[in-house]
Amino acid sequence: MTDLAAYMTGVGEAARRAATLMAAAPTAAKDHALQALARRLREAGPALAEANARDLAGARELDAPLLDRLKLNDKILATVAEGCKQIAAMPDPIGEITGVKRRPTGIGVGHMRVPLGVFGMIYESRPNVTIEAASLAIKSGNACILRGGSEALHSNLALAALVGDSLEEAGLPRDAVQLINTTDRAAVGLLIAMPAFVDVIIPRGGKGLIERISREARVPVIKHLDGNCHSYVDAEVDLDLAVAVVDNAKTQKYSPCNATESLLVHAARAADFLPRIGMVFAAKGVEMRGCERALALLDAVPRDLLKPATPEDWDTEYLAPIISIKVVDDLDEAIAHINRHGSHHTDAILTTNHVHAMRFLREVDSASVMVNASTRFADGFEYGLGAEIGISTDKFHARGPVGLEGLTSMKWVVLGQGEIRR
C-alpha cells in the first residue's frame, strides 16, 4: 500500500509536469502526435492482437457480452485510428481569446480557453476507450491518467505504449498519457483523492462504480448516473411524426443511455396515439408498463406485453425492450413528472404548439431538451462535437455530451496599457 501510494504520487507528479508542457504545445505538434497514433494503430495489428489474446485468455469466465467488449479486432482499430485523424482535423480549442471588451478604465477584458490540466479516466472493459481518452487529451492540451479494467490490462498497456511513442515522435511529453500499471483496486481510491495532481475525474461504467467515485472523490467528477429519458406527446401534435419519433427513441437501440424509457401522452390525444404506438411496440416485442388510463387504451396489445406500472417504474432506466407509459392531463403535469422522476439527461416533446415547445425547452431541467426529435440524438457525434468523452447530467461545467470544449476552462485575460485602479 505504501508502495502503491508512492507509485500513484509519482504518476500524479509526472502528469502535472506533462500538463504544463501540453498546455503550451503547438497545435502542429498535437496534430502530429494524433496522426502518428493513427498510423501506429494500423501498423500494430499483430502486436495488439497478441496482447488482446492474453486478456481474452485470462477472462474466459466472463459473460459473452463482456468478452465481446474486451475484443480488439481490425475493425475496432480502424475505427479508433479514424477517430484520431478526425480529432487531428478539428480546430484547436486552446488559446482562443473571445469577447474582449474595452472597459471605461481603459483595460480590455475577455476570456481565453485553456486546458483543465490533468484528468483521470476510470473505465471498464472496452480497451478502445484508452485511445479515445488519449486522443481527446492530446488535442485539448491536457494530460490524463487512465485506469482501465483489470481484465483489459495487457491490451491497454500495448495501446498506451503506442500513444507514448506517438507523443515522443511529435516532441511531446510521453507522460501526457499514463496508464496505471496495476490491477490493485486501491489505485482508484488514490487517483480520485489527489487534488494536487488531478483536476477532474471522468468515470465510465456501471452505476455502482460511478456512485462510489462521486461519493469518495476529492476533485470534481464529470458523470451521469442514469438516463431515464422521456418522450412527451402533446395535445397538439402530428400523430404520424410522433409515432415515428417515439418508436425510434425507444427501439432503435435499447442499451444506450439516451433511449426513451418513459412515454407521457396528453389525455386529449391518448385515444388516438396509444393504440398506434402500442401496435408498433408490440410488433417489436416491447413490454409496456402503463398507468390505468394507458392500459385501458392498449387493449389490442397482446396480454403478455402489458403490465400495470408500479411507482418504481417511473424512476427506472430499463436499457431493455420495456417502456413505462403514463397519460397526463396537461403540459404542467408532464413537466412536473419529468423533473421529478427523470434523471436530467434528455427529454423530448412532440408538439405543433410553439408556446408548449418553448415552455418545455425552458422548464424541463435536463442536460438536453428536444422538440420533435428522437432522444437518441443526444450524443457528441450527433451534436457535432466530433468526439465525446462522456455525457454529464450535472449542471456544473460541461453539461450533456462532453467533447473537447468540456475538457477546457475559460480564464479571464486583461489587456492593459499601464492602467491602475483609482
Next chain:
Amino acid sequence: MTDLAAYMTGVGEAARRAATLMAAAPTAAKDHALQALARRLREAGPALAEANARDLAGARELDAPLLDRLKLNDKILATVAEGCKQIAAMPDPIGEITGVKRRPTGIGVGHMRVPLGVFGMIYESRPNVTIEAASLAIKSGNACILRGGSEALHSNLALAALVGDSLEEAGLPRDAVQLINTTDRAAVGLLIAMPAFVDVIIPRGGKGLIERISREARVPVIKHLDGNCHSYVDAEVDLDLAVAVVDNAKTQKYSPCNATESLLVHAARAADFLPRIGMVFAAKGVEMRGCERALALLDAVPRDLLKPATPEDWDTEYLAPIISIKVVDDLDEAIAHINRHGSHHTDAILTTNHVHAMRFLREVDSASVMVNASTRFADGFEYGLGAEIGISTDKFHARGPVGLEGLTSMKWVVLGQGEIRR
C-alpha cells in the same frame, strides 16, 4: 437536532419548489421585485436601524473592524438599493438561446442559458451581503438559502423580510430567498449536504470556514481560498509604467484578495527597477521581504522595512503592507514560480515584448491573467459583470469574478421536425 434537520429539509423543499417558479419567471416580474426591493430598502431605514442596533448591542465584545462590518447605516442601504436598481437594468441572462447549428441529420443543436436552481450562501458579519445575494438570485432566476453570521441575525431577518415582501409584490414566490432563522452552527453542516435541494454552495468568509465547507460539502462549491497574486516585471519594460502599476497593485488597498503580494523582477532590469519601487514602498511603510539579490539592490530602503524572505513568504497572502520580492533569471522561472507558489487567482506581467505577454497569458494557470495592468482590477464590477457574488479560483464552471452568468448553466436544445436516428 432532529428538529433542526426537519427545519432544514423544509427550507430545502421550499427552495426547490420556488426555484421551479423562478426559472420560468418573466423578466418583468424579476425586475419589478428588484425595483420594489430598492424602494423598500430606502423606506425601511428606521426599522432596519432598530434591528441592527439589537445586533450591535449583542456584539459589543467583538473587535472594532468586525463591529464596523456589522453596521448598517444609510450610506450602505443606499448603496445596496442602488445595486438592486442596477441589476434590474441589466439584461436577463435566462432563456438566451445561442449557437444553434443545423446538423446533417436535419436537427438544429444549440444552447439555452438556464438557472443553476438553488444556491446556498454562507457568509459572515456584513449584512449587506444578504441583499447582494438575494438580488443576484432574483435576476438569475435561482432560489437561494442564506446563512449569515449569527451576530447579524436580526439585521438579516429584517432585510430578508423586505426581500420577501418585494417578491410577493411582484407575484414571485416568497421562498425564492430564505434566510436560515437559527444561530445553531449545525445548520451549516446540513445545508452543505443536501444535494437534493441545493445545487451549489457559495461561501464567503475566512479561510478556515471555506476549507471546512469545501471538505464537507456534498455539492459543488464556488470558492477561492487565497489571493496570493503576483506582478512580474519583465526584462523589456516601460519602467515608469511598471512603477505606477506595481505601486497600485500593492498599495491602493491592502486587504482585498486581488492585491499583489509578491513581486518578481527579471534580473536584467532589477538594478533599474528595484531601487525605484523600493523608495515608493518605503514612503508608504511597506515592508519588503526579498531574496538575496533583491535585498542587495534595496540598500537605500530603511533597515526596519527590509527582511530576508523565508520559503514561507513565497506562499503567503499578507493582506497587509508587506510584499515579497524575488529576482528571477527569465520568463520561464517567473511562470514556474507563479504556477507553483501562487493561488491561481490573479497574476500580471509588465512588459513591452509581445511574445512574452502572450506566453504569460497562456501559461500562467490563474483565473485572471493580465498584461500591463494592476491586479486590483480583478473584480466583477471592473470586468463589467455589473455585480459579483464571489471570485472563483477553481477551474470548473465559473472561474474568476462570478456574476449573473456564473449562477447559470447551459443546457442543450435540439430543434427538430420529426427527425429520427438512423
